[in-house]
Amino acid sequence: MSKTTQATLALKRAGVAFAVHLYEYHPDAARIGLQAAEAIGAAPERVLKTLMVEVDGRPVCTVIPSDRELSMKKVAAAFGGKHAEMMKPEAAERLTGFHVGGISPFGQKRKVPAAIEEAAMAHEQVIINGGQRGVMVELAPADALKALDAKAVSLIA
Template sequence: MARREASAGTPATVLLGKLGIEHRILSYVHDPAAEHYGTEAAEKLAVDPARVFKTLMVDVGQKLAVAVVPVNRTLNLKAMGAACGSKRASMADRAAAERRTGYVVGGISPLGQKQRSPLVLDESALTFETILVSGGRRGLEIELSPLDLLRATDGTTAALAAA
């Protein structure tokens, strides 16, 4: 996989370039009528949806955390709370998520967020050599090793996805 510098110009791609992490940038024309951004990415890029991961901001008590799960699965909030040492978890408010990350919903990347939050990647990612995550805007995906994603974000893994 060839490494590309920050040609897409998002904080996510800038961070990967700065860290020297090998990655590939993939883009497609986003349909504004699409309701499920991750599913749209998988379809338009002809990639197994299990390899395309969505970034979700979660309120785990007194802080926000980042959950990264496959687009064809849902987030188990109880498991996310447990992974963050909290008894409860709920989806973060849309405006709070956008303020915290500097990205818009549908384009929130787990990389290069304005304010860093604890990140938990669903353990299913480790079964793949590479996964796709948002590049920081709708229609932009980054392909990289799940281990490199964890390294770039100081993230951890847990069983987060529900059917």
């Protein structure tokens, strides 16, 4: 497993300080984000999952705590749309260049609008997928916002 991914390269290019955490990825885990949190010994609310969504047919990237669920109504509103739905896994992989279970908001093949759950901003450090199954990056939430040119809004149900 490599510590260098498109996501870590993007963070380096953005001048963002981060630490890499490696863990044993289990594809059969019921909730991959929670499995990652447990594997690296971090609180689930600090480990954020990346979910690719379509708002009125346009792709967007959302980042929320691994122990929470996305509110499609809030996602649609956050991106100025009327309807939001989860992107199909194959479409998410094609768009991002990452495999499901390893999708990072950083270093995606195509840049799309992004938002991070505002509650995550209260943490000193958050942990987000590093662009490969079993690779996580730890960084300040403000740095994640800056690197993604994202906004912090309420996204969870």
